[in-house]
Amino acid sequence: MRYGYVCRDCGEVIWLAQGPTHVKWLRDREHVVREVAEHSSSGVDLWMSEGLQFFDDHRGHDVMLMPERA
Numbered sequence: 001m002r003y004g005y006v007c008r009d010c011g012e013v014i015w016l017a018q019g020p021t022h023v024k025w026l027r028d029r030e031h032v033v034r035e036v037a038e039h040s041s042s043g044v045d046l047w048m049s050e051g052l053q054f055f056d057d058h059r060g061h062d063v064m065l066m067p068e069r070a
Contacts (some may be wrong), residue, residue, distance in 0.1 A: 002068040005054055009061040014054045015068055016047045024065055026051045 003023040004015035016023055026033060026048060033052060037044045044052075055063065 003065060004068065005051065005063050006066050007054075007058040007061045007063050009058070012054075012058070013066075014050060016051055018047050020065070020067070022047075023051070027055075027063075027065060030055060 001019075002015045003018065003020045004013055005023070005027070006013045016026075018026075030052065033044060033048050037049070037052070043049065
């Protein structure tokens with residue numbers, strides 16, 4: 001099962017190729033991931049970049065973690 005984020009304000013959803021632990025970890029440590037991405041020549045994993053972009057696009061919105069229902 002995939003997990004991702006949904007913006008409760010506009011309804012947009014992003015599914016990340018990770019399980020719930022990693023997806024929750026990204027949300028809880030967004031500031032750390034941004035710092036690593038800024039100072040790393042190789043960047044961060046694609047799923048992290050996609051998640052950070054979603055957070056940027058929905059800054060100030062009510063974003064929550066959710067499982068994808070099959």
